[in-house]
Amino acid sequence: IAVADSFDAMMSNRTYRQGLGFERTMEELEKGKGTQWDPQIVDAFVALIERKGRAMMESLYCYSA
DSSP states (O other): OHHHHHHHHHHSOBTTBOOOOHHHHHHHHHHHBTTTBOHHHHHHHHHHHHHHOHHHHHHTSOOOO
16 A cells, blocks of 8 residues: 555656656656565566556646656
């Protein structure tokens, strides 16, 4: 749940910043593997997103890159 929550937080616009966008969010998840998040969970989450497709995931978030 922590990985999914972090993905959502990074992708979402906040009053104090724009969402990071898909590429940057994925980079941040990779950087945090093994320190911030369990590497197996990150890998499973990334695989799920790849199966669902980037366009579908980006369409869930209202931001402009």
